[in-house]
Amino acid sequence: MEDLTTLKNKAIDSNLEDTIEILKKFYSVPLNQDIVIRNFSISGLDKKATVIYINSITDSEKIEEHIIRPLLTNNSTEKKLENISPAQLLNTHENFSNILQDINNGNTALLIDGEPKAYIFSSSKFQGRSVEKPLNEVVVNGPKEAFNENVIDNISLLRKKIRNENLIFESITISKNSNNVLYIVYMKDLADEKLLQNIKDRINSLDINSIQNLSLLEQYIEDKVKSIFPTILSTERPDRATSFLEDGYIVLLMDNSPDSLVLPATFWSFFHNSEDHYLRFIFGNFIRLLRLLALLITLFISALYIAITNYHVEMVPTDLLLAISATREVVPFPTIIEILMMEIAFELIREGGLRVPNPIGPTIGIVGALILGQAAVEANIVSPLVVIIVALSGLCSFAIGDMKLNFSVRLSRFLFIASAAIFGFYGMTAVLTIGIFYLVSFYSFGVPYLAPMTPKYISSKDTFFRKILKTEQYRPGYLKPKDIVKKKESQ
Amino acid sequence: MNNIKRGSLMLFFIFLIPLLSGCWDQTSIEERAYVVAIGLDKSKSDNENQIQISYIIANPEFSKKEAMTTEPPMETITFDANDINVARNKANTVVAKEISFNLLSVIIVSEELAKDKNFIRWMYDATKEREIKRDTPLIVVKEESTKFFKQNQPKLESRIHKYYDLILKYASKAGMIPNSHSNLGRYYRITQADASLFLGIYGTSEKSEYKRSEEEDNFMAGQIEIGGESNKVQFMGSAVFKEGQMIGTLTGEETRAAVLINEGLNMGSIIATYKDPFDDRYRVTTRILQKEDIKIKMDLKSPLPTIDVSIPLYIDILSQHSMVDYVNDSEKRERLKQSIEEEVTNTYNKLIKKTQEEFKGEPFGWSLIARKEFLTIKEFEDFDWMETYPEIDVNLTVKVNIGNFGNQSKVPELEEMRD
Structure with a gap:
């Protein structure tokens, strides 16, 4: 028996029986249950024919109605095959490898005795969710469609929002065995060629058997793998992806990923939320302010508490200081242990609450709140103020919508806690300074992380706060878009 | 191998930090x-x-x-x-x-x-x-x-x-x-x-x-x-x-007066009483505000140094038991004004006399203003403010500005009522 891999590159035989035998070997029929091989003869032409497809990923009815039945009921002897079957003829292949790939993609191969080629008809129908509401990036005001695992649906959602011939969906096969297809989406008249080439180069340099989805792909192509800060944004909202596309960003889509990747990403794209722009100018900036506040509280409040109670007692109002001191008197641990215990407990509850099966979900909230809050204080393990502080920092961290930035903030919080415990404010300031040095020092696909705040670029200046919509005239200059003006100032 | 070496060196430095730092300053x-x-x-x-x-x-x-x-x-x-x-x-x-x-x-x-x-x-x-x-x-x-x-x-x-x-x-x-x-x-x-x-x-x-x-x-x-x-x-x-x-x-009275003319100190409103010029038995209760800055003019170069102080006071009348109708009578108001001015001036003159004769120094912070009169610190030091102050002639004028007469400005005519 010939080796299957060498067979793969061979052209098919004109003898139908032989070809089918070889295909059966490829698919290990009858071990593989969902491979369908149907033999019949085309009336009129009077030829033996066989269709091969995988019935779990194809539309069987369509095959029956549009491929097989017309061939069976054909009377004409001259009609060409293309004209007999109303189904869409995609291609004809001579090579086994090509045929196999198409069958794997859910298409149907028609083999006719005496012809050394296979006719490939489109018939794919994969199972999946329909378009649903976004789960992670919830907004009150604005569209409520989210990407799903079906890339065709996702493309459709984007096309629905940008009806322009310049919107390109370029597809690349990025893995060898599983043949995962990646779609690079961009506006041809906006996106910078160099940036596009950079991304393509990075993707083409991959030599991997399988990349299941975008979350995995992200880790192969991101700039800093070990960095605490993310450099690629993922969003499950097509409206958000659209607004990035229209600014000249590049979006990646893939089957099996209910989200899209946006690159390059700056710190601001993680900090922002689509609702910021859907709400009116003042309201939108109000929630930005709240988010900034939440970010600062999450980062600093535990560290501040440690620094103040251990090194800078004179900063606390007298009454509060005495109150803290009184409640601390019965607590056996130093402040740092107290804070760390509660912070870790909170993180555990958070993680546990996420993984817990749905039916017992509510219980963990009650147990967590009860045990951590009331009982810990009553047992003199922590002081009440620490519960307030940890609860505040935990709750505030939820206000940072982006999951990746959320993780960065939650992790760097521990850095601040440690530095405050060792050096007080001095340590916190030092860590903050180093952190800012770090933030300005790295790039996402060639774009500085804090652009356009520092370094400065022409842009709509959408950083901590946004401008009035009318005055957001420019696309971000750091992307080097082909057309920087996105609207003319209206009177 | 190199990596392990670098890692352990890093660890060593990190441990060194708390040893060298002020961590030991920490007290719970x-x-x-x-x-x-x-x-x-x-x-x-x-x-x-x-x-x-x-x-x-x-x-x-x-x-x-x-x-x-x-x-x-x-x-x-x-x-x-x-x-x-x-x-x-x-x-x-x-x-x-x-x-x-x-x-x-x-x-x-x-x-x-x-x-x-x-x-x-x-x-x-x-x-x-x-x-x-x-x-x-x-x-x-x-x-x-x-x-x-x-x-x-x-x-x-x-x-x-x-x-x-x-x-x-x-x-x-x-x-x-x-x-x-x-x-x-x-x-x-x-x-x-x-x-x-x-x-x-x-x-x-x-x-x-x-x-x-x-x-x-x-x-x-x-x-x-x-x-x-x-x-x-x-x-x-x-x-x-x-x-x-x-x-x-x-x-207390002297303290109030001293604080009031000290430029560096701002006080809120104070409540004080003054003699009623129309009836010796009663006193007028007033709230004193300082709305304008005190003007202090110094002439320190002449052989007889002088200081001219003008104190503008803004006074609200809170109560007046004499029931004199100040509101409608501008002449009476004028007399009340003069009487208060006199009284305040008297207080100040007594206070200044006390500082010049008893303490031989001033608590009003005027030395800071006096410095501006000299070009160099040395000139000021040679002038010797503390020594000179008792000899300085202080002219003090008080300007009273009467504001309103309380929530209800009108007082009933007692004579008529008692009829």
């Missing part, structure tokens, strides 16, 4: 004893180098909400020591926690010690201690500070730091004590500038003979008769320091 919040007030007295021993120091330590337990404790709100300890700083260690023989001055609300000095010529030496110990803030008020008490502490039992403010904060805030708002004038920072600055007098807060728990006066503010602390069951401690008037040593006192 609950392991400190918070001194709220420091009292300084003359030592009872013969050793001249020692003073008697009292600490009032706040009890944090008292601030706890649940389970009211039976512990007292504070603890007082008294002992002899060389200075404030060495006393911290000595205190630890009885106090279980590390002594902390972070919450220090007041420094209280007995009049006896304040008048000692060596007083300034002990005061400068406080500059060495980093935890003592420069805005800590300085209070001079008539008796020994230990006795003052013992007598000072506020009925409603059992947390003593709160008591000091609040009473100093509101007493100085009323102008009875020179609070904003009277903290350690100013004491050091004025003493070192050696040109003006420093005013400290004056208080006592001792009752002296009550003085009954028509005016409401011509008292020293201890002279006001207050009935009921309130605290025995009174704060009123100020202690005058010259060159860091106490030389005398000012009454």
Whole structure:
């Protein structure tokens, strides 16, 4: 028996029986249950024919109605095959490898005795969710469609929002065995060629058997793998992806990923939320302010508490200081242990609450709140103020919508806690300074992380706060878009 | 191999950081004893180098909400020591926690010690201690500070730091004590500038003979008769320091006047009474506001130096028992104005005379204004403000501006009503 891999590159035989035998070997029929091989003869032409497809990923009815039945009921002897079957003829292949790939993609191969080629008809129908509401990036005001695992649906959602011939969906096969297809989406008249080439180069340099989805792909192509800060944004909202596309960003889509990747990403794209722009100018900036506040509280409040109670007692109002001191008197641990215990407990509850099966979900909230809050204080393990502080920092961290930035903030919080415990404010300031040095020092696909705040670029200046919509005239200059003006100032 | 080496080197440096740093400065919040007030007295021993120091330590337990404790709100300890700083260690023989001055609300000095010529030496110990803030008020008490502490039992403010904060805030708002004038920072600055007098807060728990006066503010602390069951401690008037040593006192009225013309100090509105020019039996109650700046003109170059001070006062009439119709009669109003102006001018003239003759220095902060008259510091120093001030001719004019006459300006005609 010939080796299957060498067979793969061979052209098919004109003898139908032989070809089918070889295909059966490829698919290990009858071990593989969902491979369908149907033999019949085309009336009129009077030829033996066989269709091969995988019935779990194809539309069987369509095959029956549009491929097989017309061939069976054909009377004409001259009609060409293309004209007999109303189904869409995609291609004809001579090579086994090509045929196999198409069958794997859910298409149907028609083999006719005496012809050394296979006719490939489109018939794919994969199972999946329909378009649903976004789960992670919830907004009150604005569209409520989210990407799903079906890339065709996702493309459709984007096309629905940008009806322009310049919107390109370029597809690349990025893995060898599983043949995962990646779609690079961009506006041809906006996106910078160099940036596009950079991304393509990075993707083409991959030599991997399988990349299941975008979350995995992200880790192969991101700039800093070990960095605490993310450099690629993922969003499950097509409206958000659209607004990035229209600014000249590049979006990646893939089957099996209910989200899209946006690159390059700056710190601001993680900090922002689509609702910021859907709400009116003042309201939108109000929630930005709240988010900034939440970010600062999450980062600093535990560290501040440690620094103040251990090194800078004179900063606390007298009454509060005495109150803290009184409640601390019965607590056996130093402040740092107290804070760390509660912070870790909170993180555990958070993680546990996420993984817990749905039916017992509510219980963990009650147990967590009860045990951590009331009982810990009553047992003199922590002081009440620490519960307030940890609860505040935990709750505030939820206000940072982006999951990746959320993780960065939650992790760097521990850095601040440690530095405050060792050096007080001095340590916190030092860590903050180093952190800012770090933030300005790295790039996402060639774009500085804090652009356009520092370094400065022409842009709509959408950083901590946004401008009035009318005055957001420019696309971000750091992307080097082909057309920087996105609207003319209206009177 | 190289990586392991680098990693261990990094670890080594990280461990080195806490060793070299100030981490050992750290003290847990609950392991400190918070001194709220420091009292300084003359030592009872013969050793001249020692003073008697009292600490009032706040009890944090008292601030706890649940389970009211039976512990007292504070603890007082008294002992002899060389200075404030060495006393911290000595205190630890009885106090279980590390002594902390972070919450220090007041420094209280007995009049006896304040008048000692060596007083300034002990005061400068406080500059060495980093935890003592420069805005800590300085209070001079008539008796020994230990006795003052013992007598000072506020009925409603059992947390003593709160008591000091609040009473100093509101007493100085009323102008009875020179609070904003009277903290350690100013004491050091004025003493070192050696040109003006420093005013400290004056208080006592001792009752002296009550003085009954028509005016409401011509008292020293201890002279006001207050009935009921309130605290025995009174704060009123100020202690005058010259060159860091106490030389005398000012009454409440004089303190108010001094604070009012001190440019550096802003006071709120104060309420004072003045003679009614139409009826000697009654006095007019007024609220005094200072809406415009005081104008001070100095001529120091001439052989007879002069200072012209013009004080604009804005006065609201709050009550007038004489029931004179000032509102509709501009002539009567004019007389009231003149009468108040006269009275205020008189007060000031008396005060200035007292400072020139008794204290031989001024507590009004004028030396700062005088500096502007000279081109160099040396010229100012040669002029010797402190020495020259008693000879300077101070011309003081008061301009009263009468504002409104209370919520309802009209008063009924008593004669007609009684008919």
